[in-house]
Amino acid sequence: MTTKTSTDTAAQASINAAARELHLPTVRAEAERLAEIAARERQTHRGYLAEVLAAEVDDRTERRRTRRINEAKFPRIKRLAEFNIDAVPSITPATLGHLAAGNYLDAGEPVVMLGDSGTGKTHLLIGLGLAACEQGRRVRYVTTAHLVNELVEAADERVLSRVVARYGRLDLLCLDELGYVQIDPRGAELLFQIITEREERASIAIATNLPFSEWGAVFPDPRLVAAIVDRVTFNAHILETGTQSYRLRTSKNTRRRAN
Structure with a gap:
């Protein structure tokens, strides 16, 4: 022994x-x-x-x-399974299931969430990003204003190509709050570089409160607007979350169940 x-x-x-x-x-x-x-x-x-x-x-x-x-830097954790489908009838479980599987990532297809404030766009954006992370994909969440500021600083410090390449290596870029802040011409051109770097090669998911016809209020150059819309809508999955506040309805339902 x-x-x-x-x-x-x-x-x-x-x-x-x-x-x-x-x-x-x-x-x-x-x-x-x-x-x-x-x-x-x-x-x-x-x-x-x-x-x-x-x-x-x-x-x-x-x-x-x-x-x-x-590494994705999500502001909070939100899962697609937690999204209240009943609150947004235009989005089906089959649609979310298809996106959660990640086939759109393999094809480099964009995803756009359109809807008013509070309708669940950011929940869906983070949920898609989290699902991609759980598959081992490289993901980054960032607001549009933050990304533009980062790009401007990188250009001033002469490291723009390095930053653009870093964003280009991501499997999924989650771009939130497009439409809340107007972007100056220089910032718009820099953001266009990121979008072009990923075109038909790596996916970008965008949450915006503006329909495509109103993106001219964000980007000052009409030709640049047309080019950006063309790139983010080609073979895109477009989810419309509507105009009624998802957060407000969820809060009401929670209070109702508690009572």
Whole structure:
């Protein structure tokens, strides 16, 4: 028994050393526990190895998912499953399910959420971004005003190409609050660079309170407006959230259920 214990201890030490060298933290943490389970259940060597490697893969997937969510910089967590479909009848569960699957990302197709303030656009935008993160995709959420300011600062500091390339590498760019702030000509041209960088190659999801016919109130150059609208609507998935406040109806329903 002592000999077996010594052998097992030496084997565990070797596993720990190898796992540390190979950067396999879950193997190092779980190998001994899974070995005890394997012995009780009389698993084969292959069965035990499969369990150890599966644990490492699962843990690595979860760490990657968590990292993607943190890197996306969502202002809060909102899931598509939590969206109240009854409040916005024009958007069906099938539509959300199709988008959650992420096929539009593989095709580089845009998504546009159109509707008045409070109608659930940002919830949908974050929900799409979160679903993409959970698939291991690279996502970034940003308001239009913040992105334009970032681009202007990058241009002033002569690092614009680096910033544009960084946004170009994303699988999904979630652009919120387009239409709330007018953009000056320089900012509009810089934003156009980001949109062009992603055209038909990587998806952009936009939440806006303005119909496309009114985007001229945001972008001062009519030709630039036409070019931007053309790019964000080509093969786009357009979700109309309407004019009635989603937040107000949700709050009323919550109070009604509580009473």
